[in-house]
Amino acid sequence: MKNITTVLEVLSPGAHITNVDGVLRLPLPPLEFSAIVIALVSKHGLRLALMYGTDDSKTNQMYGVHVVLTSDIPEDSWLVVSTAVVMDNPTYPSLTTQLMSAYWYERYLHDMFGIIPEGHPDLRRLVHHENIPEGTYPLRKDFAWNAKLPVANVPFPMPHVAGEGIFEIPVGPIHAGIIEPGHFRFSVAGERIITLEGKLFFTHKGVEKLIEGKTPLEALPFIERISGDMSAAHSLAYVSAVENALDVVPSNSSHAIRAFLVEMERITMHIHDIANIGGMGTGFALISSRGFAIKERMMRLSAALCGNRFWRGMIIPGGITRVFTQDEIIHALEITTSAVADMMRVADIALSSEAFRERLDTTGTLQKETALAYGALGIAARGSGILRDARANNPYGAYKEVIMNIPIRVEGDIMARFALRIDELKESLRLIALFAEQTRDTRKSSSLGVDKIRSDGFGIGIAESWRGEIVVAVHITHGVIERCVVRDPSFINWQLFGELAPGNIIPDFPLCNKSLNLSYSGTDM
Amino acid sequence: MDEIILSIIQMSFIVLSAPLAVGIVKKCKAFFQGRVGASIFLPYHSIATLFAKETLVSRTASYVYHIVPVFVFSLTIGVAFYVPIIMSTSAFSGMGSFFALAGLFMLSSVLLVLGGLDTGGVFGGMASSREMTIASLVEPAVLLSFGAIVLHSNEMSDSISTVGVAIWSSPSLALATLALVFVALAENARFPVDNPATHLELTMVHEGMILEYSGRQLALLEWASAMKLTIFAVIIANVVWPFGLIFAPLTVLNVTSAMIIALFKIAVVMFLLALLESTIAKMRFYRMQEYLSTAAMLGLSALIITLL
Numbered sequence: 001m002k003n004i005t006t007v008l009e010v011l012s013p014g015a016h017i018t019n020v021d022g023v024l025r026l027p028l029p030p031l032e033f034s035a036i037v038i039a040l041v042s043k044h045g046l047r048l049a050l051m052y053g054t055d056d057s058k059t060n061q062m063y064g065v066h067v068v069l070t071s072d073i074p075e076d077s078w079l080v081v082s083t084a085v086v087m088d089n090p091t092y093p094s095l096t097t098q099l100m101s102a103y104w105y106e107r108y109l110h111d112m113f114g115i116i117p118e119g120h121p122d123l124r125r126l127v128h129h130e131n132i133p134e135g136t137y138p139l140r141k142d143f144a145w146n147a148k149l150p151v152a153n154v155p156f157p158m159p160h161v162a163g164e165g166i167f168e169i170p171v172g173p174i175h176a177g178i179i180e181p182g183h184f185r186f187s188v189a190g191e192r193i194i195t196l197e198g199k200l201f202f203t204h205k206g207v208e209k210l211i212e213g214k215t216p217l218e219a220l221p222f223i224e225r226i227s228g229d230m231s232a233a234h235s236l237a238y239v240s241a242v243e244n245a246l247d248v249v250p251s252n253s254s255h256a257i258r259a260f261l262v263e264m265e266r267i268t269m270h271i272h273d274i275a276n277i278g279g280m281g282t283g284f285a286l287i288s289s290r291g292f293a294i295k296e297r298m299m300r301l302s303a304a305l306c307g308n309r310f311w312r313g314m315i316i317p318g319g320i321t322r323v324f325t326q327d328e329i330i331h332a333l334e335i336t337t338s339a340v341a342d343m344m345r346v347a348d349i350a351l352s353s354e355a356f357r358e359r360l361d362t363t364g365t366l367q368k369e370t371a372l373a374y375g376a377l378g379i380a381a382r383g384s385g386i387l388r389d390a391r392a393n394n395p396y397g398a399y400k401e402v403i404m405n406i407p408i409r410v411e412g413d414i415m416a417r418f419a420l421r422i423d424e425l426k427e428s429l430r431l432i433a434l435f436a437e438q439t440r441d442t443r444k445s446s447s448l449g450v451d452k453i454r455s456d457g458f459g460i461g462i463a464e465s466w467r468g469e470i471v472v473a474v475h476i477t478h479g480v481i482e483r484c485v486v487r488d489p490s491f492i493n494w495q496l497f498g499e500l501a502p503g504n505i506i507p508d509f510p511l512c513n514k515s516l517n518l519s520y521s522g523t524d525m
Numbered sequence: 526m527d528e529i530i531l532s533i534i535q536m537s538f539i540v541l542s543a544p545l546a547v548g549i550v551k552k553c554k555a556f557f558q559g560r561v562g563a564s565i566f567l568p569y570h571s572i573a574t575l576f577a578k579e580t581l582v583s584r585t586a587s588y589v590y591h592i593v594p595v596f597v598f599s600l601t602i603g604v605a606f607y608v609p610i611i612m613s614t615s616a617f618s619g620m621g622s623f624f625a626l627a628g629l630f631m632l633s634s635v636l637l638v639l640g641g642l643d644t645g646g647v648f649g650g651m652a653s654s655r656e657m658t659i660a661s662l663v664e665p666a667v668l669l670s671f672g673a674i675v676l677h678s679n680e681m682s683d684s685i686s687t688v689g690v691a692i693w694s695s696p697s698l699a700l701a702t703l704a705l706v707f708v709a710l711a712e713n714a715r716f717p718v719d720n721p722a723t724h725l726e727l728t729m730v731h732e733g734m735i736l737e738y739s740g741r742q743l744a745l746l747e748w749a750s751a752m753k754l755t756i757f758a759v760i761i762a763n764v765v766w767p768f769g770l771i772f773a774p775l776t777v778l779n780v781t782s783a784m785i786i787a788l789f790k791i792a793v794v795m796f797l798l799a800l801l802e803s804t805i806a807k808m809r810f811y812r813m814q815e816y817l818s819t820a821a822m823l824g825l826s827a828l829i830i831t832l833l
Contacts, residue, residue: 169647169727176726191655191810283720283807289558355717355808363809507649507728507810 378468652733
């Protein structure tokens with residue numbers, strides 16, 4: 001592993017690299033941009049963590065395309081490689097031709113900004129559905145957030161597999177259960193899945209557009225609601241980005257409470273997932289009914305601590321909304337310890353069932369090469385033998401102070417992901433006890449003072465949610481958000497479905513789906 | 526004449542007690558999952574509600590779709606009429622061989638498959654394909670296990686009678702009964718073959734085939750499947766515990782006590798079914814042939830031992 005500085009020296013010794021608040025920035029013309037990003041990722045082992053566009057019409061009459069790269073080495077800087085494309089002909093050579101991890105990002109750029117990555121193998125619509133007219137680019141500054149669009153009918157071709165005995169199964173977007181909307185198109189031979197194409201983006205809320213022009217504090221409630229089950233992690237990534245942009249340093253105790261909340265959220269949702277995979281996925285009703293009852297205890301704990309059931313409303317730019325008393329912390333630790341212990345017993349019941357293990361073993365296998373190519377995150381990556389966890393790779397806040405034991409599995413199947421969640425429950429339980437100690441740390445108080453805050457800046461924030469790594473990039477001008485990108489891990493991991501499902505049988509697909517448990521809402525800002 | 530009256534009494538008993546059986550199994554499952562659960566009489570209310578509701582029919586449905594619920598319901602009534610379930614023999618036992626019993630259940634499966642395919646819906650087609658796979662594997666096991674039981678009870682006839690058959694009297698019957706339990710679970714779309722409570726559209730079998738039905742057509746299908754479950758439950762209970770069947774003379778006391786005992790048997794079997802369904806995971810679909818060939822081999826062993 002090489003750190004960013006070494007890589008850059010090798011690559012282009014004379015390049016104009018600027019270091020702004022610990023973020024290295026490398027602006028390049030479009031043609032060089034693609035070649036250098038491809039080289040940085042495929043030859044030098046950097047990871048494409050985020051790719052996004054900006055509308056810079058106010059400053060230079062161009063659209064910006066930015067790629068955020070990381071070496072995944074602790075304490076290393078971020079590298080942002082940018083290019084600018086002219087507004088009349090916004091094109092640049094596609095990265096997807098070489099980098100699978102840019103696949104959806106470039107389709108997103110094309111839909112939202114009308115920027116054309118030339119040579120992209122599949123520039124079909126991603127966010128827009130058939131009803132959105134051609135030439136609608138919602139993230140351009142000249143598009144009003146409340147614009148009324150005429151109803152169009154632009155064809156959206158889904159892939160077809162032809163041949164004798166091939167059957168096509170369209171499922172959704174409205175499902176039989178109370179879940180988010182998503183359309184899946186299976187081509188099957190008998191029960192065996194040959195291809196699967198998903199069509200998501202039925203829950204577009206326009207968050208990116210809506211928070212432009214708002215102050216960081218005004219935008220926070222929008223960020224917390226991007227995906228309801230990961231409110232704490234989203235707000236942590238966002239406030240870190242804002243704090244980096246405005247050079248605000250929160251106190252150590254607020255760092256500890258933030259990490260405490262995110263770990264509590266992880267415990268709550270891992271309990272949910274273990275119950276959901278174990279019970280709803282395989283029909284083992286005992287596991288789900290017991291597991292969901294245990295999860296309820298965690299949600300009530302959240303209601304007692306945060307005033308809501310979703311670990312929400314505590315993390316704000318500059319610090320936290322309130323400090324927990326020692327009694328509250330002790331109470332929280334007691335509830336959580338007993339909840340995790342009870343969930344372990346439930347998981348043991350599941351794992352001691354032959355029929356249950358048989359359903360999970362070798363089902364929904366994600367190959368390591370595939371996971372690496374798409375840049376898989378979270379449980380999906382760690383279940384396939386890739387050590388990718390922002391808490392260890394890019395430690396932030398209170399995680400800088402602790403030594404992490406990141407559990408990892410190599411099998412890549414549903415069993416690996418199920419077992420990982422159990423391992424992570426234990427690890428999170430250990431961490432919350434450490435963070436509970438740190439909340440008493442009063443060495444440094446928050447530096448938040450209104451007069452000290454800068455009004456312009458660019459910052460990157462990162463947080464490992466229970467689903468995987470969240471990256472937020474925020475541009476702030478005159479104290480309001482100019483552009484804020486939130487990259488939910490689901491945006492990356494949804495792309496794995498087409499690779500993970502084929503070869504499995506249709507009745508096992510719900511199990512594959514539950515083993516990743518991705519957010520539809522988080523994918524679709 | 527008595528025997529005809531008895532058949533009518535038995536049929537009415539099965540028709541009326543079937544929703545209760547479903548209610549009991551749901552209540553017991555709720556208990557095992559730590560829930561309170563709905564009243565055991567809820568299925569009566571559900572069926573009544575469905576009869577009162579509007580019946581929506583797909584524009585692509587043909588006459589097949591319409592006759593399926595009526596036929597399936599009637600076939601099940603027919604079985605309840607002649608197979609000795611709470612009576613010792615039947616007036617019609619001569620025409621009701623075990624081949625006919627297996628055939629009638631197979632016929633209703635085929636009709637359900639046709640009903641599932643008729644509208645051209647995706648889930649109906651998928652479920653129908655699965656049902657045919659399961660049905661073709663179930664059929665030999667049904668015949669073999671019924672065959673062993675029949676040979677035991679009555680060497681001279683091939684009609685089902687559970688009188689004089691007790692699992693305790695012969696080891697071969699234990700095997701036949703076990704095969705019958707396996708088969709009953711598959712036939713009635715229960716665990717580990719199918720999940721009667723699932724709403725995961727991709728995993729449905731029985732629920733998938735009746736997905737398009739609504740209103741009174743759905744009521745008939747739900748009721749028929751409850752009756753089928755009840756019939757299997759009482760037959761299995763009778764083999765294990767052949768007690769409380771109605772013998773002549775036909776008196777009120779005789780009939781009433783037989784019914785009470787049958788209800789008790791139903792409750793016990795439903796409790797055990799709920800226990801099973803709460804404590805195991807559903808089998809992977811591609812393991813179904815192993816499960817059902819086990820059932821067939823058990824049935825075959827029972828038959829061979831009986832014939833020896």
